[in-house]
Amino acid sequence: xxxxxxxxxxxxxxxxxxxxxxxxxxxxxxxxxxxxxxxxxxxxxxxxxxxxxxxxxxxxxxxxxxxxxxxxxxxxxxxxxxxxxxxxxxxxxxxxxxxxxxxxxxxxxxxxxxxxxxxxxxxxxxxxxxxxxxxxxxxxxxxxxxxxxxxxxxxxxxxxxxxxxxxxxxxxxxxxxxxxxxxxxxxxxxxxxxxxxxxxxxxxxxxxxxxxxxxxxxxxxxxxxxxxxxxxxxxxxxxxxxxxxxxxxxxxxxxx
Amino acid sequence: xxxxxxxxxxxxxxxxxxxxxxxxxxxxxxxxxxxxxxxxxxxxxxxxxxxxxxxxxxxxxxxxxxxxxxxxxxxxxxxxxxxxxxxxxxxxxxxxxxxxxxxxxxxxxxxxxxxxxxxxxxxxxxxxxxxxxxxxxxxxxxxxxxxxxxxxxxxxxxxxxxxxxxxxxxxxxxxxxxxxxxxxxxxxxxxxxxxxxxxxxxxxxxxxxxxxxxxxxxxxxxxxxxxxxxxxxxxxxxxxxxxxxxxxxxxxxx
Numbered sequence: 001x002x003x004x005x006x007x008x009x010x011x012x013x014x015x016x017x018x019x020x021x022x023x024x025x026x027x028x029x030x031x032x033x034x035x036x037x038x039x040x041x042x043x044x045x046x047x048x049x050x051x052x053x054x055x056x057x058x059x060x061x062x063x064x065x066x067x068x069x070x071x072x073x074x075x076x077x078x079x080x081x082x083x084x085x086x087x088x089x090x091x092x093x094x095x096x097x098x099x100x101x102x103x104x105x106x107x108x109x110x111x112x113x114x115x116x117x118x119x120x121x122x123x124x125x126x127x128x129x130x131x132x133x134x135x136x137x138x139x140x141x142x143x144x145x146x147x148x149x150x151x152x153x154x155x156x157x158x159x160x161x162x163x164x165x166x167x168x169x170x171x172x173x174x175x176x177x178x179x180x181x182x183x184x185x186x187x188x189x190x191x192x193x194x195x196x197x198x199x200x201x202x203x204x205x206x207x208x209x210x211x212x213x214x215x216x217x218x219x220x221x222x223x224x225x226x227x228x229x230x231x232x233x234x235x236x237x238x239x240x241x242x243x244x245x246x247x248x249x250x251x252x253x254x255x256x
Numbered sequence: 257x258x259x260x261x262x263x264x265x266x267x268x269x270x271x272x273x274x275x276x277x278x279x280x281x282x283x284x285x286x287x288x289x290x291x292x293x294x295x296x297x298x299x300x301x302x303x304x305x306x307x308x309x310x311x312x313x314x315x316x317x318x319x320x321x322x323x324x325x326x327x328x329x330x331x332x333x334x335x336x337x338x339x340x341x342x343x344x345x346x347x348x349x350x351x352x353x354x355x356x357x358x359x360x361x362x363x364x365x366x367x368x369x370x371x372x373x374x375x376x377x378x379x380x381x382x383x384x385x386x387x388x389x390x391x392x393x394x395x396x397x398x399x400x401x402x403x404x405x406x407x408x409x410x411x412x413x414x415x416x417x418x419x420x421x422x423x424x425x426x427x428x429x430x431x432x433x434x435x436x437x438x439x440x441x442x443x444x445x446x447x448x449x450x451x452x453x454x455x456x457x458x459x460x461x462x463x464x465x466x467x468x469x470x471x472x473x474x475x476x477x478x479x480x481x482x483x484x485x486x487x488x489x490x491x492x493x494x495x496x497x498x499x500x501x502x503x504x505x506x507x508x509x510x
Contacts, residue, residue: 096437105438121439122394122422200430204423205399219426222326222401 018236025233026226033230038207038216043234046213049124050192053131057139057188062181065143066169070152080144087137094133095201102129103202126203127210131192138187146180147173186243193239287317290485291337293328294320295344295403295472296429297368300452301505302342302493309492316485324402324427325349332357332477339486342474342493344368344428344446345403349473359480362473365494367508368446369465370404370411373435373457380441385412385462388419388442396434396443399424403470404431408444411468432457446470451506471510 026033033039068080086094102109103121112118120126154176158168174181196214203210205219213235220228294302299322306318321328325343332341333355341358342365343349349362374382380393388395397419398405405424412419422440425431431443436456450459474493476486492498499509 096433099437099439103437103439200426201433204396204434205425206421206423210423219399219401219424221330222324222399222426225330 021229021232021236024226025229029226030230033227034234039231039234041208042211042213042216042231043238045124045127045208045211046193046235047238049127049131049212050135050189050195052128053135053192054139054185054189056128056132057136057192058181058185061136061139061184061188062143062174065140065147065184066173068140068144069147070155070173083140084137086134091134091195091197091199092201095130095198098126098130098133098198098202121202122204122206122210124203124209127199127212130198130202131195134195134198135188135192138191139181139184142184142187143177143181146177146183149180150176182246186246190239190243193235287315288482288485290316290318290339290482290489292318292320292340292342292489293332293336293338294322294340294342295325295328296322296427297344297404297446297448298322298342298472299429301448301502301507304501304505305492305498308497309489312492313485313488316482318489326401326403335479337479337481338477339480339482340474340489341477342472343403344472345407345470346473348403349475352475352477357478358475359478359483360476362475363490363494364471364510365474365490366472366499366502366510368448368470368472368506369508370407370444370462370468370470371447371450371465372442372460372462373432373445373450373453374442374460375435375438376455376458378441378458379438382442382460384460385415385417388412389417391420393419393442394440395419395421396423396425396431396440397421398428398431398444399426402427404428404444404446407468407470411444411462411464414464414467415462446506447508448502448506469508472507 064083068076068083089097098106099121100106102112104110104113104119109120112120120129150173154172155168158172159165163171194214195212196218199210199212200215200218205211205215213231217228217231217235220231292302299320302320302322306320309318310316321331321338323331325345325348328341329343329348329351332338332352341349341352343352346362346364349358352358353362372382372385372388374380380387380390382388382393387393397408400406400409402425404427423434425434428445428449431445432449432453434440435443435445436453442460444462450457474490476483476490480486493502494510503509
């Protein structure tokens with residue numbers, strides 16, 4: 001019982017702002033507002049980019065987490081702190097940093113532009129890059145935690161039985177830490193879906209190309225707060241549906 | 257990239273954040289605070305006037321929140337405690353007066369026209385507004401939800417230029433940031449912003465710019481904690497000294 005009171009307080013604190021959205025929502029015109037094709041367009045773009053960013057974060061983030069959890073080298077704790085940097089960096093600053101590195105005038109972006117003729121800013125790819133930049137730390141940190149929690153002796157047993165490092169990783173390490181990977185993916189996806197600052201800086205805002213739901217919400221807020229509330233609710237409803245469905249499938253599937 | 261450009265970008269990005277976040281601070285222990293909400297384009301002019309105001313009113317600390325006019329108006333109508341509101345257009349101010357949140361009638365204190373800015377070396381060779389229709393010119397405009405966006409659109413229509421930007425920015429400082437970073441070839445901003453950016457941009461005049469003039473209203477707010485000090489601020493801005501500072505920053509006469 002001593003735990004229930006603070007738990008209820010925590011829940012209330014999270015729920016209060018959301019109730020505010022529900023109370024202010026223009027329910028009478030909700031149907032009409034959802035008919036707007038630009039809403040569907042932004043929502044689709046958000047789902048596609050956030051999912052792509054999550055996959056990208058997993059592809060490089062899980063191996064990175066493995067390096068942090070299973071190897072030992074000088075400066076590892078520094079590396080871990082470095083990886084969490086995007087979490088503390090204001091997203092707008094992250095967007096500027098992406099410009100200064102991967103932008104048309106950035107030190108790396110200039111090379112990409114000259115050699116391959118690819119200009120990243122203001123493209124859908126730039127949205128994915130901005131989202132991956134902010135989402136990957138969540139994946140790395142959760143997966144590292146999961147890897148540390150699993151017994152590394154299973155890895156060693158596989159190795160003594162002759163499995164290569166790659167085979168051990170794919171057949172033993174990853175399946176054992178699947179719940180942690182799923183949790184990291186969910187966190188990363190949610191963070192990518194809500195990404196605003198780095199996106200509007202690095203990818204700009206163009207309907208159908210880089211205008212994700214958070215950008216659309218922010219701009220709607222300037223002229224039509226009711227529309228902004230409707231858009232926020234749509235984003236919330238879709239993310240809750242997806243997260244609940246995935247949790248059901250992944251986490252129970254992994255035996256948790 | 258030259259260091260001074262990086263610095264300007266950092267200031268342009270950081271200043272609204274810093275000033276917005278410290279608006280509840282009071283630096284002096286026995287000073288009272290005058291809170292001024294102002295459109296982003298007024299950042300430099302108002303910050304200059306702050307020095308003069310505070311030397312005339314040693315007991316008052318002026319704190320600013322610079323943001324897009326629409327965001328500020330929304331904050332006021334939602335009850336944000338502030339003394340003075342200065343917006344970059346009359347429509348946004350009207351939402352505040354309609355809600356009954358302004359004391360008295362807002363006064364037009366300055367005007368602003370639109371110009372094209374490019375990176376200093378003008379990589380796309382923009383010399384006229386008609387060049388913006390060229391699809392190889394990466395253009396950044398304000399979104400139509402911001403006054404700078406509707407003004408730019410009106411002007412482009414007036415000049416029969418059909419331009420497709422790569423991005424619709426939420427406010428004019430974001431357009432400027434993208435130009436000073438060299439990530440777009442051109443942007444349409446207020447003359448005052450081009451003036452403030454100085455050598456970080458090249459400026460190209462727009463045909464018929466004098467047909468699309470943004471008027472800036474200023475008002476003391478109804479629930480101002482410091483109504484007298486707020487009126488003093490409005491008077492300073494409208495005084496010849498205030499007008500001189502605004503003119504120095506590229507603004508026009510009211």
